[in-house]
Amino acid sequence: MTVSKNKNLPFSLDEIKKQARKSIEEGAVTQDYPLNLAEAYKLLNSALATEIMCVLRYRHHQIIAQGVDRPQIAAEFQEHADDEQRHMMMIAERINQLGGNPDFNPGTVLARTATEYGTGHDLLTLVKEDLIAERIAIMVYRELIEWFGAGDPTTRRMLEEILKDEEDHANDLADLIKK
DSSP: OOGGGOTTSSSOHHHHHHHHHTTGGGTTOOTTOOSOHHHHHHHHHHHHHHHHHHHHHHHHHHHHOOSTTHHHHHHHHHHHHHHHHHHHHHHHHHHHHTTOOOOOOHHHHHHHOSSOOOOOOSHHHHHHHHHHHHHHHHHHHHHHHHHHTTTOHHHHHHHHHHHHHHHHHHHHHHHHHHO
8 A cells, every 4th residue: 555646635745755855965855945044044143143143242241241140140130141052052953954055164154143232241231232233133033034934934943932032131231230
């Protein structure tokens, strides 16, 4: 019994099997991938650079935080840095899965990132810098989610997960400013 003869399917399993055997060295990227891969790599590498910058900024803020609220705020910075590092690896792995090269080059991170490193020293300024960066990331991820849309639901869902975390970070930081 062969499933491909099923007349109830809205597609040809025989054709799918034939296409799957072609270009097998391309791994997960099949010939029906509808998006421009070069543009997908570029967009995801920009998101990767943004996450790298966020990791660096949060780690720096975690270390230089001073004042009576330091333990609580440094712990928040550490938690956010850990999340941003996880995002960084998720994006890098997705770029690789799509057949691209995740760009970790420190020499080009500044040119590709959407956020800034920051220059603050007091706790309030550090928190505000991170909140601004999170708000930028939220807006950028919404644009990326729209771009990947139905064309690449796997990347879209990954970006939606990251967006949720960025919104949580922004909320946490906004709460710190209110104290």
